Amino acid sequence: MDLSGQYRWRGGFCMEVSPIPDTVVIFGALGDLANRKLIPSLFSLHRRGLFHDKSAIVACGRAPMTHGDYRETVRKLLAEKNPPDRLAQIDSFLNKLFYHAGDYDAADTYVRLDSALRKIEHSLFNDNACRIYYLSTAPTVYMTVVEHLCAAGLLAEDPVSNMPWRHVVIEKPFGRDLESAKELDRALRNCLSERQIYRIDHYLGKETVQNILMFRFANLIFEPVWNRDYIDSVQITVAETVGVEHRAKYFENAGLLRDMFQNHMFEMLSLVAMEMPASFEAGSVRDEKAKLLRSIRPFDSRNPAGQIVRAQYAAGNGMNAYRAEPGVDPESQTETYVAAKLLIDNWRWEGVPFYLRSGKRLGAKRSEIVITFKHIPHSIFQPVHAGDLAQNRLTLTVQPQEGLSLGILAKKPGPKLCMGDLTMDFKYASILEPGESMPEAYERLLLDCMLGDQTLFIRSDTVELAWGLLTPVLDLWRERPGTCPLAFYPAGSSGPKEADRLIQRDDRFWTEFA
Numbered sequence: 408m409d410l411s412g413q414y415r416w417r418g419g420f421c422m423e424v425s426p427i428p429d430t431v432v433i434f435g436a437l438g439d440l441a442n443r444k445l446i447p448s449l450f451s452l453h454r455r456g457l458f459h460d461k462s463a464i465v466a467c468g469r470a471p472m473t474h475g476d477y478r479e480t481v482r483k484l485l486a487e488k489n490p491p492d493r494l495a496q497i498d499s500f501l502n503k504l505f506y507h508a509g510d511y512d513a514a515d516t517y518v519r520l521d522s523a524l525r526k527i528e529h530s531l532f533n534d535n536a537c538r539i540y541y542l543s544t545a546p547t548v549y550m551t552v553v554e555h556l557c558a559a560g561l562l563a564e565d566p567v568s569n570m571p572w573r574h575v576v577i578e579k580p581f582g583r584d585l586e587s588a589k590e591l592d593r594a595l596r597n598c599l600s601e602r603q604i605y606r607i608d609h610y611l612g613k614e615t616v617q618n619i620l621m622f623r624f625a626n627l628i629f630e631p632v633w634n635r636d637y638i639d640s641v642q643i644t645v646a647e648t649v650g651v652e653h654r655a656k657y658f659e660n661a662g663l664l665r666d667m668f669q670n671h672m673f674e675m676l677s678l679v680a681m682e683m684p685a686s687f688e689a690g691s692v693r694d695e696k697a698k699l700l701r702s703i704r705p706f707d708s709r710n711p712a713g714q715i716v717r718a719q720y721a722a723g724n725g726m727n728a729y730r731a732e733p734g735v736d737p738e739s740q741t742e743t744y745v746a747a748k749l750l751i752d753n754w755r756w757e758g759v760p761f762y763l764r765s766g767k768r769l770g771a772k773r774s775e776i777v778i779t780f781k782h783i784p785h786s787i788f789q790p791v792h793a794g795d796l797a798q799n800r801l802t803l804t805v806q807p808q809e810g811l812s813l814g815i816l817a818k819k820p821g822p823k824l825c826m827g828d829l830t831m832d833f834k835y836a837s838i839l840e841p842g843e844s845m846p847e848a849y850e851r852l853l854l855d856c857m858l859g860d861q862t863l864f865i866r867s868d869t870v871e872l873a874w875g876l877l878t879p880v881l882d883l884w885r886e887r888p889g890t891c892p893l894a895f896y897p898a899g900s901s902g903p904k905e906a907d908r909l910i911q912r913d914d915r916f917w918t919e920f921a
C-alpha cells in the first residue's frame with residue numbers, strides 16, 4: 408500500500424545555522440572524487456544559498472592550469488549534470504573558483520599557496536577567513552600535505568579562540584588495521600588537534616542514515632520498543648551491483664571488510680543501536696557511538712566461521728569472476744563479500760543478533776536496515792497461533808529510493824475475517840519539491856565542515872574501536888585461512904550459500920533484495 412501521497416510536512420523546525428564565509432582548499436582537485444562529488448555538492452550548496460558570498464574554493468592539483476582553464480573544466484562538468492536553467496547559477500559559482508598548481512612534496516607549493524590564499528581572501532573582503540583543507544588525494548599523500556601545511560604555518564589557529572579555524576578533512580581508509588590507524592593518528596596529531604580533524608564517512612551524510620537519530624529520538628513511539636524485549640533481530644545490508652571497476656589496485660589490498668565494515672557498516676550499526684545522547688552535539692553523539700562499539704562482543708577466534716563469512720564473486724549472469732577482472736591476481740584471496748553476526752553485550756541488546764552483510768556484484772543495489780520485531784506473545788485469532796503471524800518489520804531504506812516502511816498485520820477488506828500483511832511505505836521522493844532530487848551525501852558533510860560541526864564525522868577512538876574488532880579477523884584470515892575459508896558466489900546473485908547458512912542456523916532468513 409502506498410501512502411506517500413498522504414505524508415505532508417506540517418510545519419517543521421530547522422536547526423541549521425546560516426553559512427559562514429570559509430575558504431575550501433581541495434587537494435587532488437582534478438581527481439575523481441572532486442569532480443564527481445565535491446564540486447557538484449559545493450555547487451548545490453551555492454544554488455541553495457548555503458555557500459557564503461565571501462567563500463571561495465581553491466582547487467589544488469599537480470597539473471599546471473590557469474584559473475580560467477579550471478573554471479572552464481568545471482563549467483562543462485556542471486553543465487552536463489544540471490538543467491539549462493541553472494546556467495546563470497553556474498556562472499556565479501565559477502567566480503568563486505581558483506586554481507593553484509604545485510607538487511605536493513615541494514615546500515614552495517605551500518609558500519605560494521599561503522600568499523595566493525591571502526590574496527583571494529582579501530579580494531573577497533574576507534581576511535582572516537576560516538579554512539578547510541580537503542584531502543581528496545591518495546591516502547599515501549595525506550601526511551605529506553599535512554606536514555607541509557603545518558611547516559608553512561597554514562594550520563595555525565589562535566591558541567585561545569581557535570579562530571579563524573583550520574580544519575582538515577580526510578577520507579577513508581584511516582589505516583589498514585589497528586596499528587596503522589594508530590600510527591596515522593599519531594602523525595596527524597603532531598600537526599593538528601582532534602578538533603581540527605574531520606574524518607569523513609559519506610554514509611553519515613545520507614538522508615536515511617541521518618534520519619535514524621531523528622526517527623529514534625524525536626518520536627515517542629519507537630524508543631520504548633527499541634530493545635531486547637521487543638526486537639528479535641536487526642539486519643544491515645549494503646548490496647552493490649558494481650564489481651571492482653577500475654579500483655583493483657586499491658581493492659586487492661583492502662578487501663570488503665576494510666572497505667565497508669570498518670566504516671559504513673559499523674557507523675550504521677552504531678546509530679541504530681547506541682543509547683540516547685545527552686544532546687545532538689558532536690561530543691555527546693560520538694561518545695555514545697564509542698560506547699556502543701565497546702559493547703560489541705569480539706569475534707570468537709575459535710569458531711570464526713560460525714560468525715563471519717567471507718566470499719568472492721565467481722563468473723555468473725554473463726559477468727566475469729573477480730579473479731578475471733583487470734588488475735586482479737588470478738589467484739586472489741581478496742573477499743568481495745562479507746556477512747557477519749554480531750552480538751552487543753549490554754542491557755538493551757543482550758541476545759539480539761545483528762546480521763550485517765555487504766558485497767559487490769550482487770543481484771541488486773540496495774542499502775537498508777531492517778528491524779524485525781518479536782512474535783506477539785499470544786494470539787486471540789484462533790486457530791492461528793502467535794508464532795504463525797508475521798512479525799512486524801521496520802525497514803529503513805538508505806538507497807535507492809530512500810524511505811521507510813513498516814510491515815504490519817491487518818484485516819483484509821471483505822466480509823470474511825482474513826488477515827494479511829500490509830506495508831506502510833514512505834518514500835522521501837514523495838515530499839521533495841518538484842524538480843528537486845535528494846541531496847548528495849557530500850552536501851551535508853561539506854556544509855557541516857564549513858560550519859565547524861563534527862557530529863557526523865568520525866572520532867579517532869571510534870576508528871580504533873572498529874579496527875580493534877576487525878583486526879583479529881583479518882589476522883586470522885591471513886594466518887589461518889582454513890578456519891574461515893573463502894567462499895564463492897555467482898556474480899549477479901544474492902550472495903554465497905555460506906551466508907544463508909550463517910543466518911539459517913538461528914532459524915532466520917536474510918531479507919530479499921534482488
Ligand code: BG6
Pocket residue numbers: 609647666774
Ligand atoms: C565506498 C567504498 O566507501 O563506498 C566503495 O570504497 C563502495 O567500494 C562505496 O562502492 C559505496 O557507496 P554508495 O554511496 O554507492 O553506497
